[in-house]
Amino acid sequence: MDSSNINKQDFVNYHSTKQKQFFKVFARDYLAYLGNPNPTNKQLAEVQTLLSQSWVQRPLCLDGRLTSREQQCLYLSSQGKSMKEIALFLNLSERQVGHHRNNIFQKLECKNIAEAIAKGLRYGELRPVDI
Numbered sequence: 001m002d003s004s005n006i007n008k009q010d011f012v013n014y015h016s017t018k019q020k021q022f023f024k025v026f027a028r029d030y031l032a033y034l035g036n037p038n039p040t041n042k043q044l045a046e047v048q049t050l051l052s053q054s055w056v057q058r059p060l061c062l063d064g065r066l067t068s069r070e071q072q073c074l075y076l077s078s079q080g081k082s083m084k085e086i087a088l089f090l091n092l093s094e095r096q097v098g099h100h101r102n103n104i105f106q107k108l109e110c111k112n113i114a115e116a117i118a119k120g121l122r123y124g125e126l127r128p129v130d131i
Helices: 008-033 041-054 068-078 083-090 094-108 113-122
Strands: none
Touching: 008 041, 068 083, 068 094, 068 113, 083 094, 094 113
């Protein structure tokens, strides 16, 4: 894939195709491992769907991961700190903390801080030992 002139949709389509190919090969190999070396197309499709639904996937975040300041804000939020407390602790204004939160929501594709904390844990932006 030529990365010189690529747009977001082409990137998503390319990786979606690669992901589908991965799950198809994985399903075929998994069935062969279980003793079915010649699965039908229906069997492949069912196992492929099952694997792709249960597979823990990271989000496709083209803007990059959270910055260290965003991670700090997310961590302090997971500790139950208010925006005012976070601002005092990090020596920021509440407005800056709000800006960092909005960036977190955008990057993790969520609507509130509880969802951001859950996704932060799932996607490795927060570790359970941090909370």
